[in-house]
Structure formats: structure tokens, C-alpha cells
Amino acid sequence: MKNDDHIVLQDNNENTDNFCEQCKKEDESVKQNLIMHGYKICKSCNLAKTIFPI
Ligand SMILES: [Zn+2]
16 A cells, blocks of 8 residues: 555645744744634734734
8 A cells, every 4th residue: 555645735734834924933823823714824913814804
């Protein structure tokens, strides 16, 4: 049997995706927001986005 790596795309970025796309800071809340909302943003940017939606 082969390991089919093409199916599990998300596992490749597991340790490198804690950087917020808005402010470029590293924060563990980025990963949580990515899972919950689909956005790579930290909790402070997420709060700003909620208050001031663009
Ligand atoms: Zn941010």
C-alpha cells in the first residue's frame, strides 16, 4: 500500500500556519480561527474584522 499524501493537504502546514494574514504576527489563536472560521487571523484582528467588516 502507498501513503496517499495528496488527500491530507492540511497536515503539511500544521506547524507553519500560526501567522496572522492581517498583522503578520504569530499567535496560537490564528490556528483556532482558521479551524473555526476559515480565516488565518489572530484574535485581535478577528475582533477588528467583526466590528469593522470590509
Ligand atoms: Zn492579526
